[in-house]
Amino acid sequence: MSRAARLALAGAAAAVVALVIGMIAGGRAFPRIIPGLPDAGAVVRWGLPVSKLLMDVTGLLTVGLLLMAAVLLPNDKGVLGRPALHYVKAASWAALAWAGAAFLAIVFGVADSMGRTVPQVLNGAYLSSYATQTTQGVALTLVVLFGVAIALFSRGAITAGAAAGLLVFALVTLLPVPLTGHSSSSPNHDLATSAVALHLLALALWVGGLVVLAAHALRREPQLEVSATRFSRMALWCYIGVGLSGVFSLVARLGAVSDLWTSEYGMLAVAKIVAFVLLGYVGYWHRRRTLGQLESGRPGAFIRLAGGETVLMLATVGLAVALSRTPPPEFVGPADRAFDLLGFPLPPEITLGNVFTLWWFDLFFAVVAALLGGLYGLGVRRLARRGDRWPPGRTVSWFVGVGLLVFATQSGLARYAQVMFDIHMIEHMTLSMIVPIFLVLGAPVTLALRALKPAVRKGDRGPREWITTILHSRFTKVVTHPVVATAVFIGSTYALYFTPLFESAMTEHLGHIWMTLHFLLSGCLFFWVIIGVDPGPNRLPYVGRLLMLFVTMPFHAFFGIALMMMGTVIASGWYEQLGRTWGDTLLQTQRDGGAIAWGFGEIPTLIVLLAIAVQWYKDDTRQARRSDRRAGRTGGGDPELDSYNAYLARLNRADKGE
């Protein structure tokens, strides 16, 4: 048996043993069967966590294989080399196994929730109703479908671009299950679900990347030093991400610190923290010792340590699945429906003071804002260190945009936006019209292209080359086409509010994240085309940009008026359940929301008109200076002007019949 196969076996064994120990320690292995209550039996009791473990491991592996192929291994002008092609093919099988494991989790999930055996479940219509009508069932079905899609597309992927696209797809496929999981029953379910989703994203890159790297090393495949160095740079950030999101997941589930040593759940989590610290030490040792030896052609120590690290990581994954099957300590919250739906008590009557003081931490968008601010700041600092100038106006604009994003997603505005339609509309307009204007005027792509170093190897793709590749891709060309950008910006608003989409987006945390992200991204796309400073494939002349802006205005006005005229409440199921007793009626807040949608558009229009005027003026001045310079180089005459004058003279002569 090859060494890589032996490592795989050891890792699998460690994961299963840790799962069994965790299930026993968590009290889930031999639960007390209460007579009269349905019991699905031992097959289901073990089948569900084992299928979840399989799902986690195959998901991490699919991400790891695609990461290795698209990012860690150097490629030649975007064409994958032999080992990378091999990993993409392997990812196709891992993705298929992932889909299969998710299907198993559906079967065992139904049996477990209904207290039925597997044959009973397979014979009845339980599967289809679970897979289509429960949030967890729909999430698992998405993993089955996406897993099969990744498996199929990987068969034909031969470029780094295709492998990178599949990598992003695989990372997105990790999200539905944690974002709809049992953590939605914890005290702060939004924090709990966001934290586990971010946890799995960081884990997939870190654990998936290391497992494949260790196998790559054991098989003595080429370019180990490059991929190990690249992985090490990424691994530190993943480690920080796993730790922070793990702690946030814990905070969201435990009522008190003492739960860590008084509850089974807490003690399993402590075991994970110990493993996390150990893994941190191993990472430190790699940086301190083994990577240096690897670079000087002595891979032995790196291979041994990476092997041990892989086994420890997979054991921790086993433990984590047992943790996710263990009920967290009971939390006794206010017995009101609003709290169950919102994850926080219904706020008091709205006042400006409350909007500015009742902040509510949203982990997902806090991470988004921290990344946007942190990466931009690092870019500006690098230019400054190099002595390169970066217009301060752009930096200010960017951080105003990030600041407004934080305000719109973390302050009382975000809290009241979940409770009142008109406040929701203010949040929507801020995220889709105001924040994007400031972000696109910050010119982040130009900054990245100036701050990032080109790839060390000719033809290889580092972050800088990836940005240029994406900028020149057919996808970017299509989405930044003015017609497409406008259609997305306007069309999606109508599609969201005049269909049941809005109610499900308000009800589900995953839906809420998607809705907020969509507002932001569709706004950034639209304003990038109109006033973006960064290079883009579709640059409109200034008149065209003005036209694009004015074309959207009647649609916004019509949207607002339609809301104001409506006689029924949008998403009434959601708002009625909240049971708000203060403030205006639901219909009145909806009408106010319509008025806001209609009127709010004026503010960004003004800012955009100003920005276009300034950009137009600067462009004209630049052109005038350029033609002056050209006139200077050719000894006074401007060739264009000269030939035009000659043409006029000829006409003149012709008129005179000379």
Ligand code: HEM
């Ligand atoms: C500071 C260290 C860590 C803490 C506090 C932590 C905490 C948590 C918590 C609270 C959950 C949610 C469990 C639930 O659904 O109730 C979780 C999920 C998970 N953790 Fe961690 N974790 C840590 C480190 C790690 C490490 C190092 C790994 C693996 C190498 C890991 C792997 C996982 C996995 C795979 C899940 C998802 C389990 C599932 O639902 O399928 N965690 N973690």
